[in-house]
Amino acid sequence: MCNQTKRFVSLFFDDLPYSEEIDEARKNIESTLEQKFQQSSFEEITTTYNTLEKMATAAGYSRNKIESWQNERDIADHKETKKEFRRQRWRTYLISILFTAMLMEAVWTVYNAVFRNSEFFFVFGFGITLGMAALLCLRKFCKVEKVHSREKYNTETFLFFRTRADRYTKRLLNSIALIFAASVLFIGSEFSFYFFGNSKSAELAENIFANLIMVQIPLFLLIKNALLVKLLQNRIGFPKHAVFQKHMIGILLFSAVYWLAVIAVILLFRRNFSYPANIFLLAGILFALMVFVYNYTLRKKITVKNFVFNKRRFAAVMAVVILAGGYVVMSRETYYTQPYINSLPVVSHNHNQIEYHGDTGIYTITSEQEDFQILHLTDIHLGGSLFSYRQDHKALKACYKLIEHTHPDLVIVTGDLSFPLGIMSMSFNNSAPVYQFASFMRNLGIPWAFTYGNHDTESLASLNKAELNEVYMSLSYKTSGTLLYPYIQPGITGRNNQLIEIRNRDGALNTGLFLIDSNAYTGEGINVYDYIHDDQVEWYASEVNRMNAETGKTVNSLVFFHIPLQQYRVAYELYESGSHEVTYFFGENGEKMINKVCCSDYPSALFDRALELGSTTGFFCGHDHYNNMSLAYKGIRLTYGMSIDYLAMPGIENDTAQRGAELITLHADSTWDLVQIPLTSIE
Numbered sequence: 179m180c181n182q183t184k185r186f187v188s189l190f191f192d193d194l195p196y197s198e199e200i201d202e203a204r205k206n207i208e209s210t211l212e213q214k215f216q217q218s219s220f221e222e223i224t225t226t227y228n229t230l231e232k233m234a235t236a237a238g239y240s241r242n243k244i245e246s247w248q249n250e251r252d253i254a255d256h257k258e259t260k261k262e263f264r265r266q267r268w269r270t271y272l273i274s275i276l277f278t279a280m281l282m283e284a285v286w287t288v289y290n291a292v293f294r295n296s297e298f299f300f301v302f303g304f305g306i307t308l309g310m311a312a313l314l315c316l317r318k319f320c321k322v323e324k325v326h327s328r329e330k331y332n333t334e335t336f337l338f339f340r341t342r343a344d345r346y347t348k349r350l351l352n353s354i355a356l357i358f359a360a361s362v363l364f365i366g367s368e369f370s371f372y373f374f375g376n377s378k379s380a381e382l383a384e385n386i387f388a389n390l391i392m393v394q395i396p397l398f399l400l401i402k403n404a405l406l407v408k409l410l411q412n413r414i415g416f417p418k419h420a421v422f423q424k425h426m427i428g429i430l431l432f433s434a435v436y437w438l439a440v441i442a443v444i445l446l447f448r449r450n451f452s453y454p455a456n457i458f459l460l461a462g463i464l465f466a467l468m469v470f471v472y473n474y475t476l477r478k479k480i481t482v483k484n485f486v487f488n489k490r491r492f493a494a495v496m497a498v499v500i501l502a503g504g505y506v507v508m509s510r511e512t513y514y515t516q517p518y519i520n521s522l523p524v525v526s527h528n529h530n531q532i533e534y535h536g537d538t539g540i541y542t543i544t545s546e547q548e549d550f551q552i553l554h555l556t557d558i559h560l561g562g563s564l565f566s567y568r569q570d571h572k573a574l575k576a577c578y579k580l581i582e583h584t585h586p587d588l589v590i591v592t593g594d595l596s597f598p599l600g601i602m603s604m605s606f607n608n609s610a611p612v613y614q615f616a617s618f619m620r621n622l623g624i625p626w627a628f629t630y631g632n633h634d635t636e637s638l639a640s641l642n643k644a645e646l647n648e649v650y651m652s653l654s655y656k657t658s659g660t661l662l663y664p665y666i667q668p669g670i671t672g673r674n675n676q677l678i679e680i681r682n683r684d685g686a687l688n689t690g691l692f693l694i695d696s697n698a699y700t701g702e703g704i705n706v707y708d709y710i711h712d713d714q715v716e717w718y719a720s721e722v723n724r725m726n727a728e729t730g731k732t733v734n735s736l737v738f739f740h741i742p743l744q745q746y747r748v749a750y751e752l753y754e755s756g757s758h759e760v761t762y763f764f765g766e767n768g769e770k771m772i773n774k775v776c777c778s779d780y781p782s783a784l785f786d787r788a789l790e791l792g793s794t795t796g797f798f799c800g801h802d803h804y805n806n807m808s809l810a811y812k813g814i815r816l817t818y819g820m821s822i823d824y825l826a827m828p829g830i831e832n833d834t835a836q837r838g839a840e841l842i843t844l845h846a847d848s849t850w851d852l853v854q855i856p857l858t859s860i861e
Contacts, residue, residue, distance in 0.1 A: 182220055183212050190230040195253050197330040201415055203239060203247070210237040254329045260338060266409055269315060274402035276312035278394055285390075329413070336414060343410035344481050347417045350403035351429055351477065353396065355469045358433035359462055360396040362441070366458040417480050425480055429472075436465060514567040515560075515574055515614055522578060524623040527585050532625060532662070534655055539664035541655070542679045543588065543625070545844075550680055550688070552842040553586035554738070556800025556819035557631070559597040559826045560611035565604035566597075569824035569831060570611075574618055576822050576857055580839045581622055583860045588662075588678075589624050590693065592800040592819055593631025593740030597826050598639040608639040609649055616653040619660050627662040627691075630673045631740040631800065632698040632707060633826070643673050650674075671711040672697060677721050682846050689734045689844050690725055690793070692718055696741035700780070707741050709778035715787050722793045734848040736796045737788070742818070743797065745785045747775035749811035761810040764854045765818065768804035768836060776802050788814060796842075796850070803827055804836045808852065820856065834858050 187208050194200055211233060215223055227233040234244050331339065410416060440461040478484035531544040543550070555577060560570050581589065596611035619626045635643050654663040664676045672695030680689045697708030718737070725733040750767055752760045767774050788794040789812060796815040803821040810816070820838035824831045838856040845851075 183208055183215060183223075186224060187211065187233065190233070192333075194230075194247055195330045195332050196336040196414060198415060200247050200330070203234065203237070203243075207233050207237045252330055253332050254335065256332065256335045256338075259329070259331065259335050263339075263342075263409075267406065270402050270405040270409070273312055273315045273405060274398050276309075276315060277401050278398045280309045280312055281397065282390060282394060331414070339410055339414045340416055340482060343407070343414060343416040344483055344486075346403050346406040346410060347422065347481060348473070348477065348484075349399070350407050351425060352469065352473070353400040353403045354426065354429045355433055355465070357393075357396040357400050358437055359465055360393055362437040363458050363462050364390075364392045366441070366444075421480050425477070433465075436468075437461075513610060513614060514564055515570050516617070518571055518574065519614060519618045519621060522618070522621045524621070525582050525585060527624055528587050530587055530625075532655070534662075534665075536665065539666040539668070540677050540679060541627075541662045541664070542681060544681045544683065544685065545587065545688070546683060547587075548846050550588070550844040551584065551586045552691075552844070553581060553584050553589045554592065554798055554817075554819050554840040554842060555580070555589060555822060556592040556740075557594045557803055557821035557823045557826070558591065558615065559594055559633070559821075559823040560614060561597050561605050561825050562607050562610035562614065563605035566825055570614075572824045572831070573822050574614075576824075576837060577618070578622070579857065579860055580855060581624060584839075584841050584855065586624060586841065589619065589626040590691070590738050590798075591626065591628040592738050592798060593629050593696075594633045594800065594823075594826075595628060595631070596639075597633050598636050599633060599826070606636075606638050606640050608634060608636070608646060609641050612646070612649055612653070616658060616661055620658045623660065625660050625662055627676070627678060627693055628674075629693045629739050630695050630698070635673065635698065647673065668717050670713040670717050671695075672714055675714055675717060679725075680844060687725060687729050687733055688846065688848050689736060689850070690721065692721070692735060692737040692794075694718065694737060694739045694784070696739040696778075696799075700778075705776075707776065707778040709741070709780045710739060710743070710782040710784045712783055715783045718784065719787055719791060722791050726793070732791075732793055734795055734850075735793045736798065736842070736850070737784070737794050738798045740799060741801045742775055742777045742799045743785050743816075744777050744781050745811060746799070746816050746818070747773075747777055749809045749816050750775055750807065752811070753807075753809055759811065763808040763810070763815070763817075763852070765805075765807035765820075767802070767807045767818070769802045770804065774802075775805070785814070796852070798840070798842075803830060804833075806836060806838070806854065808840075808854070815852070817852065820854065 187204060191200070191204050211223055211227065214236070218226075227236060231241070231244055235241075407417070407422075411419065440458070444457055473484075528545070528547055530546050530550075533542045533544075534540075535542065558573050558577065560566070560573060562570065595615055596608045598606045598608040598611075635641070635646055639646075641649065650661070650663045651665055654661050654665060656665075662676075662678060663674070668675055674693065674695055676693050678691040678693070679687060680691060682688050694710055694714055696710050700706045700708050722733070722735060725735075749760050753762060769776065785797075788797075794814060796817065798817050798819060800819045800821060802818060803823050803826070805818040806820040808815060808817040817840060819840055821836055822839075823837075830836075834857070838854065838859070841853045841855055843851045843853075
């Protein structure tokens with residue numbers, strides 16, 4: 179009955195312009211006729227009230243009021259109205275950006291006040307400025323809307339607004355669900371890494387602020403869509419406030435209950451999950467499916483057109499799907515080089531005694547010969563994809579030639595074993611390259627160890643630091659018999675810091691080999707490299723002192739890491755100026771893409787501490803693929819490793835002069851020699 183009345187009345191209002199007043203009159207007329215319909219039949223109603231004037235008069239409206247509804251002189255111009263709406267839309271974008279930035283500044287201010295006490299007043303002042311700017315823009319927004327909320331629109335303008343009201347209503351409801359999902363997934367993944375990945379609080383804070391965009395974008399969308407829905411409700415009263423409010427409350431309650439239940443399940447059964455972030459991800463997929471079902475069913479009650487095919491939107495969604503699908507594909511493990519690896523024979527070498535000390539995490543190698551030889555490799559850069567197969571094959575062949583040529587007792591790789599950077603390797607997977615190289619070394623039978631590089635655990639890589647650590651431990655000495663990866667780590671900064679002791683045949687301590695993580699990025703920008711932190715330096719110093727106390731003398735030591743210390747740059751500049759403060763041994767620095775020496779902007783205390791202790795006589799690093807110079811500075815030899823890389827830098831596959839390795843020979847009296855071995859010299 180009610181629907182019949184609405185349809186009948188709508189016939190007389192279809193040709194009238196839209197305004198808040200006219201829309202209210204339509205509702206009153208519908209109510210009046212509905213009351214009369216209870217006493218008369220529908221046919222009698224349609225016969226008696228067959229004109230707008232008759233039904234409006236019955237509802238108590240005067241002839242002048244009815245004529246004012248039909249007056250077209252005060253109808254807003256369609257083009258100008260559209261222009262003004264677009265201006266208001268841009269204002270909502272600006273307000274949303276400012277409020278989002280202000281909220282993030284508030285979080286940053288609290289963090290600075292509680293944990294850092296640095297830049298507090300600057301950050302606080304900047305946040306206040308953002309807030310004032312946001313409030314001024316919001317005031318302008320409200321002032322403009324107050325003027326336009328009582329306007330009269332023709333049918334074309336009304337349909338324009340109703341279409342957009344439909345669009346932003348749907349987007350706002352989805353934004354509410356998105357902000358819940360994004361916030362919980364973000365917080366859950368970060369704190370899962372902290373509690374289950376044994377990271378430090380500083381690393382947690384770094385990760386949170388580095389990945390905060392995961393919450394910032396949904397928050398911006400929520401504020402923007404809420405303002406636009408409010409704008410359109412003021413203009414045309416759509417969506418219907420009461421019904422829309424029920425849907426919003428429903429989405430809020432459902433999202434809150436769902437994610438609280440997920441968190442509760444994870445907390446209750448946390449001992450059964452090795453990494454809860456995976457559970458959060460599965461919960462997110464299920465939540466997205468349920469939101470899609472809601473969009474397809476219940477949402478149509480508050481929209482005119484629930485689903486509208488939009489070519490541009492479809493193209494954008496497909497682009498996202500393709501990118502997401504591409505990421506999934508590029509994150510998969512692939513083993514295209516495995517047939518080549520399986521074909522390799524064992525390389526003849528000395529079978530020295532290797533012991534692992536479970537309480538300290540230290541490996542001890544007792545040399546059966548007078549000399550102990552270490553082959554230094556760096557920046558192998560395995561992509562692990564079909565796209566990078568040719569370069570991966572070349573890299574492994576180069577490693578094999580160098581190992582087969584030198585027959586070392588130990589191989590040390592100073593970082594960037596894998597290259598999960600996507601664009602150049604077409605892979606985000608950093609586990610397959612590790613498995614492949616471990617298999618490669620196991621087949622050759624040569625013991626090996628490594629330090630992490632900046633690319634081994636990129637932010638987009640399939641495995642994070644904790645997960646990759648689990649992979650390495652699963653491949654370590656007890657399993658493979660070749661990888662000397664410690665099962666316990668010192669409680670300091672870094673992904674892997676270890677000491678390998680080399681002893682002579684009689685058990686006397688010959689040399690300590692320190693493998694120290696130079697870390698990756700500071701999170702302050704692109705290619706802002708990290709450094710060896712003070713707690714790592716103190717760990718190094720304590721181990722040197724322990725070895726000295728054990729032997730009653732200063733024990734020789736060598737240190738391996740990935741990113742060069744700042745002293746590499748100082749020594750190179752002194753060499754370039756012709757200074758006698760440095761001694762040149764071999765090689766050249768040919769790096770030209772960024773800097774001659776790409777070290778961190780932050781100074782490490784390692785070099786000065788090494789000078790003070792007098793134990794370390796050589797540093798070895800990688801990172802700069804075209805640098806392979808060896809210089810002595812203040813009594814410590816600073817050596818760049820020749821890189822293996824065929825993949826990471828444009829054109830490097832065809833360059834040859836920089837590719838090779840270094841052979842370090844430790845003598846029984848703890849002295850050592852170093853020979854550079856260009857790959858071209860043995861091919």
